[in-house]
Amino acid sequence: MERILIESGDEVACEIILSRGAARSAEVVMPPQPGRDRVALFAQPGSMQVAENLHDSFTAAGRHSELKLLPDREAAKTLAVAEECYLWLNSLGMTRSDAIVAVGGGAATDLGGFIGATYLRGIETVLVPTTLLGAVDAAIGGKSAVNVGGKNLAGVFSHPARVIVDGDVLADLPEELLIEGTAEAVKAGFIADPGLLDLYASHGLAAPIDEVLSRAIRVKADVVSSDFTETGQRIVLNYGHTIGHAIEHVAGIPHGHAVAIGMVAAGAVSESLVGFADAVAQRNLLASLRLPTVAPPDLELDAIEATLRLDKKRDTSGVRMVLLEEFGKPVVETVDTTTVRAALSAVGIA
Ligand SMILES: NC(=O)c1ccc[n+]([C@@H]2O[C@H](COP(=O)([O-])OP(=O)(O)OC[C@H]3O[C@@H](n4cnc5c(N)ncnc54)[C@H](O)[C@@H]3O)[C@@H](O)[C@H]2O)c1
Ligand SMILES: [Zn+2]
Structure with a gap:
């Protein structure tokens, strides 16, 4: 396992974990912590299998996990979808000690990062990029946004707590x-x-x-x-x-x-x-x-x-x-x- 840290002054702002199989491990993605009861997972169609495996790992560990499918690609990056997600999180009774995990390409991690930074004024967020562009670019760096009449026009600078980069997921992507x-x-x-x-x-x-x-x-x-x-x-x-x-x-x-x-x-x-x-x-x-x-x-x-x-x-x-x-x-x-x-x-x- 390799760890890359993003620092902000003397603090660690974000921990990036590179490890084969990491995206299948609830333990690595979201280490158990007293008071953290629920994990809400978001995925897009192309990352659903990865998200389901992770959901199963949370469930097998006796933890409360829920999974929501997002619209594909840019259709996920809208305020309307963000609102639907906030309402879903309300319905799960999420508190600030719970956490969200966004699994997918840059569109899913941009939406997930935006929700994580804004819901309850910020809730622990983990990104699991499943495209190469997501892993080397979109999920790294704490910028996230939705599209409002133009691309990425409403967004935030806010690092996720963790980014999980799993070589098994990224090893055989479709060529495109x-x-x-x-x-x-x-x-x-x-x-x-x-x-x-x-x-x-x-x-x-x-x-x-x-x-x-x-x-x-x-x-x-x-x-x-x-x-x-x-x-x-x-x-x-x-x-x-x-x-x-x-x-x-x-x-x-x-x-x-x-x-x-x-x-x-x-x-x-x-x-x-x-x-x-x-x-x-x-x-x-x-x-x-x-x-x-x-x-x-x-x-x-x-x-x-x-x-x-x-x-x-x-x-x-x-x-x-x-x-x-x-x-x-x-x-x-x-x-x-x-x-x-x-x-x-x-x-x-x-
Ligand atoms: N926040 C940033 O700093 C930053 C930087 C660069 C790009 N971005 C954003 O990233 C987005 C583009 O990201 P992208 O290129 O990852 O595209 P994407 O998220 O739109 O995904 C592209 C397609 O790949 C599918 N997919 C995802 N994982 C897959 C897998 N493992 N196997 C097969 N299919 C899979 C998705 O379902 C989708 O159909 C844009 O919205 C862009 O604005 C953000
Ligand atoms: Zn670019």
Whole structure:
């Protein structure tokens, strides 16, 4: 069992446990504690089996566990679903000494984190990510939100007590979910851990999952420990996301794909502004992980630029972007329109 701690000052804000089989163990997920009677579990369709196994483990240990199925994907991240969940928790007679566990991808852990931080003004919360994106990104870092007329517009910064990352659950994901999460895992390598890049270069998508999880989660946990509320260093996690988000928005492609294309574009900007020498190596590595490195055909440059102008990371003189001086050395720069245009052209948007 490996433990990674997120610290806030001298305190441990969140404990991340990486262990095969952990998600099947009531003992690990929620150690028994005097006065803690009930555990309420939330799951989405794709994580229901994992949640049922955990529910059985609680029940077998003689503990009171209840399980609720959430709508799938973004349909879970609404205030209406949150209210339904609060009312369900009321009906169970939950108190502040009880606890909730959200089991699933980022949509389920975002909703679970939001409920856990707000119900009774905060109740002990455990997240059990069951997608790679959830494990290396969404469940780590204490940000959670629901969608209100726009994505993630109502939310909180509040760490769960524990995050349980079970390699057995994440070892054989459907390929689509593996590739999606790999974009964020390899991003962690680009910004902070060249050793993770070596692992991907040697093994491609078959990279040993336990080591991928450990390395990528450490990167995010370290960054979040140094800047919980996103006033400084945390911005490096947005590598590839400025242009990536614009492409995701305009083209409607999956987040991980858009971020991969965004990283190629950021690599091109890095090459021209801060002497990054590995733009080609970065693109080849992404391609070897079956991530796209050029935008879908026929994307309108105007539409991408209009979206970038709306992006909150832009100021009047250009677009704020995370760049790489080299692998593991991110810098934040304001990038002028001409350079952004050249980077968009490098990913086929002209
Ligand atoms: N809070 C944060 O810091 C943060 C960071 C990144 C992303 N996010 C959020 O994460 C969400 C995306 O998360 P996601 O990519 O995990 O998608 P998701 O939660 O929407 O899940 C995708 C699909 O995978 C299924 N699924 C879950 N576990 C599975 C498993 N083990 N096997 C097979 N299918 C499984 C789900 O049922 C769903 O159909 C977005 O809402 C995004 O805003 C949050
Ligand atoms: Zn992302």
